[in-house]
Amino acid sequence: KAGVTQTPRYLIKTRGQQVTLSCSPISGHRSVSWYQQTPGQGLQFLFEYFSETQRNKGNFPGRFSGRQFSNSRSEMNVSTLELGDSALYLCASSLAVTKGETQYFGPGTRLLVL
Amino acid sequence: AQSVAQPEDQVNVAEGNPLTVKCTYSVSGNPYLFWYVQYPNRGLQFLLKYITGDNLVKGSYGFEAEFNKSQTSFHLKKPSALVSDSALYFCAVRDPTQTGANNLFFGTGTRLTVIP
Numbered sequence: 521k522a523g524v525t526q527t528p529r530y531l532i533k534t535r536g537q538q539v540t541l542s543c544s545p546i547s548g549h550r551s552v553s554w555y556q557q558t559p560g561q562g563l564q565f566l567f568e569y570f571s572e573t574q575r576n577k578g579n580f581p582g583r584f585s586g587r588q589f590s591n592s593r594s595e596m597n598v599s600t601l602e603l604g605d606s607a608l609y610l611c612a613s614s615l616a617v618t619k620g621e622t623q624y625f626g627p628g629t630r631l632l633v634l
Numbered sequence: 635a636q637s638v639a640q641p642e643d644q645v646n647v648a649e650g651n652p653l654t655v656k657c658t659y660s661v662s663g664n665p666y667l668f669w670y671v672q673y674p675n676r677g678l679q680f681l682l683k684y685i686t687g688d689n690l691v692k693g694s695y696g697f698e699a700e701f702n703k704s705q706t707s708f709h710l711k712k713p714s715a716l717v718s719d720s721a722l723y724f725c726a727v728r729d730p731t732q733t734g735a736n737n738l739f740f741g742t743g744t745r746l747t748v749i750p
Contacts, residue, residue: 524677553737563724563740576735610677617736619666619728620685625677 524626545613552594636729640741657725666728
């Protein structure tokens with residue numbers, strides 16, 4: 521079974537631009553979560569989606585948004601990019617949303633904002 | 635509030651020696667605990683988890699972890715370290731009392747270096 525895939529793997533943008541990242545979960549997985557990883561803040565939760573509904577959102581500004589499609593694929597968008605948005609963005613999928621469910625991570629999209 | 639602490643930023647161990655990567659947690663109720671490993675320029679790979687039951691959990695690549703409720707710890711262990719185990723290790727907790735949310739709270743990570 522293929523793992524979580526994320527596209528693109530690398531991205532360079534300039535301040536003020538917007539960016540869209542894509543995530544395809546493991547086949548059959550209906551839950552997708554997004555995390556931001558930076559050297560200073562570590563791994564921080566962005567959003568969680570299940571069956572096209574956002575279940576939970578982390579403490580990020582409104583510039584960060586996401587959505588999930590009927591095939592469970594998910595996208596996240598960051599508008600008006602800032603230098604501090606440079607990070608590795610990780611997507612994780614799980615079969616369901618029970619507390620014991622394991623999240624499986626993709627390779628990430630590395631975003632550099634200049 | 636939930637939190638995870640990994641008190642050691644860096645752990646060095648000689649190849650063939652046992653290794654321990656420490657993790658303590660703070661959460662209301664019974665915790666759901668996870669260990670992940672991250673290799674350079676890669677995402678996180680799941681190693682093992684504790685949900686309930688036996689306090690000693692066995693996972694991938696020969697790793698195991700011991701859940702200790704009284705010490706609120708979930709240390710990762712391996713009897714004999716390999717050079718290929720060198721990576722960044724993350725402990726994570728899921729808050730059982732947070733309804734409608736399934737996200738993980740991660741520790742700051744511990745860089746393990748296995749010396750040949």
